[in-house]
Amino acid sequence: MGRNYLCDTFVMIALIDCNSFYASCEQVFRPDLQGKPVVVLSNNDGCVIAANSEAKALSHIPMFEPVFKIKDQLIKNGVTFFSSNYTLYGEMSDRVMRILEEFSPLVEIYSIDESFIDLTGMQHQDLRAYGIAIKERIQRYTGLPVGVGIAPTKVLAKLANRRAKKEAGNDHVFVIDSEEKRLDTLHWAKIKDVWGIGKKHAQRIQETGRNSAFDFTQLPLSWVRKHMTVVGERTWRELQGENCLPLERAPKPKKAIGTAKSFGKKLEKLALIEEACSYYINEVSEVLRNQNCCANYLQIFLQTNYHSERDKQYHKSITVTLEVPTNNTFILNAEGKKALHKIFKPGYRYKKVGVCLSGIVPKEYVQTNLFATTDEKIGLMEAFDRINQKFGKTTLAPALMDARKVKQWELIKNERSPRYTTQWEELLCVV
């Protein structure tokens, strides 16, 4: 039977993504930087994590090198750099996602700057016009430029989005709504451009003389299944217009939640590392509670700066199995402290401490332990979270965290822009 996906199924999916999102967020509030190169740096300003198209065009600057090596070059070329301002990016992202909800009842937030939305049942409308309306509303409301790709499957929508941006005449919107356009796009796209095909697989297929996404779809399914597992098979089918990756409304519960950031300066004292560790535990256990989950394992790791040649090197990690799965900040803190004491060795200059919670289970499924002495104060953590939501992060905190003191271990954020949309004291100021 011929596969005419437009008749078989009425599914239509749009992929909307923001163009160089972090840099664009900064530029909304800095019109003087319009059309100029902008980069955003990682935590601790270590390296470049985002660049706008103008900055990418400066191809002679090795953007992947540590910032201290390329800083002079950036300045010489008039590149403006910002420390990452995730508070701002997160808030701007929320705005975009809420605008998308005006266009579709089903929005899957894929990442901070990317969303799939369901346009099923709309194939008789002018989808290109709809895509342009989405693009223009986001641009107008938030100032952020976006690209829109519309197609019958997620993988095709990704390709459509790519084409929307790469081909100048598309005006950042591209729709695959006919067999012709599907085949045309498959011929246009390289194998490595296909969402879900890794570098190694792409290389391997290309070595056999196949280059385009179309060539990939001509491979026998049995080969794909054998060499690229079910993941490859799904991609293959999606490219044919067959839906294998449905939209997901709620994000999947995470398998592990972790955080590890470098200290602003090297730390030697256990007390300060304890404080940082406690801060991270506080952060991740809050995420856990938001998801209504508990963790089985708590992992703590500690390391020195492995880039440094004059420092003695040490790194160690320890995993604690919790008596009963929990999301209680205080229990985790106590366990974390014990664990940290086990791996801490004096005499080193530490660069980073990390916390990772794993073995995550929904709260309702927590297996209690016959021998455990659970003395959990019901409602305590709830009250704790509510107070912090109302009066600001870390209004209440475990004493170990010592929230009032200046955090010696905190990240250096030299070039961070104001938190324009979340802090009354940091509003955009026009003179």
Added chain:
Amino acid sequence: MEVTEFGKIKRAKPKHRAEVSMQTGFPSPATHYLERTIDLSEVLVKNKEATFFVRIGGSAWEDLGILKNDVLIIDRSLEFVRGKIALVVKDGAFEVMKFPASEEKEKMDSEAFELWGVITYVIHSL
């Protein structure tokens, strides 16, 4: 036949206790007229996704009634039309601008500007 009484089921405590107040009087005449207290962010912000707050740091726009340290509420979803004041960008710099009267229209066309957002309210602290 003898009926054995295995301890009577005790009556629950009487519901009225001194430490718990019970409403027994006349019900509030406002019961059916209750409305929510005014919420300024609801009144002043019609389109949350498109609304930004911007502080004014200078005295350049006093003739438009916008003073230093005022906070503008800006709704980017609105059209810039006659009678409106907006934040615009000219030569890469922010500026506050009133939509010009028709005789000035030509002058405005010659001056290139980009609309940033229409100002809906000004918050002025006394």
